[in-house]
Amino acid sequence: MAGFWDYFKSLFKEAEQSSPSNPLIHKLIERSDAEKEDYQHWKKTLVCRRLLDWLHDQYAFSRVAPNDIDEALDFLDTPSSKGFVVHFHKTQYSKRDVTHFFDYLKEQVAILGYRVQISDSRTYNRPNWVETVDKHYLKPRLNLAQAGQIDQKFGNILIEILLKNDQVFNLKFRATTYQDRQFKDASSFKDLMNEVLK
Numbered sequence: 141m142a143g144f145w146d147y148f149k150s151l152f153k154e155a156e157q158s159s160p161s162n163p164l165i166h167k168l169i170e171r172s173d174a175e176k177e178d179y180q181h182w183k184k185t186l187v188c189r190r191l192l193d194w195l196h197d198q199y200a201f202s203r204v205a206p207n208d209i210d211e212a213l214d215f216l217d218t219p220s221s222k223g224f225v226v227h228f229h230k231t232q233y234s235k236r237d238v239t240h241f242f243d244y245l246k247e248q249v250a251i252l253g254y255r256v257q258i259s260d261s262r263t264y265n266r267p268n269w270v271e272t273v274d275k276h277y278l279k280p281r282l283n284l285a286q287a288g289q290i291d292q293k294f295g296n297i298l299i300e301i302l303l304k305n306d307q308v309f310n311l312k313f314r315a316t317t318y319q320d321r322q323f324k325d326a327s328s329f330k331d332l333m334n335e336v337l338k
Contacts, residue, residue: 165263169274171243182240191233191241196337199224203330216314222329223298223314229307238308239274242301245313246276248336249297254278257296272303292323294332 171179182188194210201208202215209215212230216223228238250256257279263272280293295317302309313336317326 164265165261167261169259169261169276178236179240179243182237183244187233187237188240188244191237192337195224195226196333199333199337217329220319221314221316223312225313226311227309228311229309233308235303235306235308238301238311242274242276242299242311245299245336246278248338249278249299252332252335253281253293254297255281266304269304270306272306274301274303275299289324290322292318292326294329295326 195213198209198213199215206215212227214225214227216225233241246256246259255278257277259276261272261274263270265271276297276299278297278299280291280296282290295315298312298314298316300312302312315326315329315332317323
């Protein structure tokens with residue numbers, strides 16, 4: 141019986157000592173056939189269309205009237221990183237909708253000549269909640285045989301969902317570009333948004 145309790149005590153200790161760099165649970169994201177089928181159905185729904193239209197409209201507002209964008213959204217605009225954060229905890233979207241949107245963004249970026257570097261999920265303890273970060277990290281497919289500067293397309297793309305106690309908190313989408321003479325200038329984030337939000 142002592143071995144049984146020692147096992148449970150060690151599990152709790154691991155959970156308490158977990159962190160983003162040392163998660164309690166770390167696994168690759170793999171969708172079941174049922175999840176894939178549900179995703180294909182979701183892409184045809186009004187919910188999907190409304191989410192894409194809303195984000196497209198808010199991005200347009202951010203460029204001309206940044207103070208008028210929805211409080212559930214923030215845009216990032218630095219010389220090397222551009223992106224957005226949707227604060228889904230301030231919206232009525234379900235975890236299912238957010239998860240499908242997360243996969244939709246990955247799929248749209250992949251169509252643009254990107255490969256998935258990693259898709260994983262990390263779960264660890266925070267002082268007041270259990271945090272899970274699901275991540276898709278995509279890089280442009282490089283043609284190393286081509287002479288001259290490397291085409292970085294829109295840069296490296298990171299898409300993350302943050303969950304607190306298994307409830308969606310936010311979704312981040314970020315394109316990070318190289319400021320290096322080895323690379324051609326990146327294509328504009330505006331063009332990336334137009335392609336991804338089709």
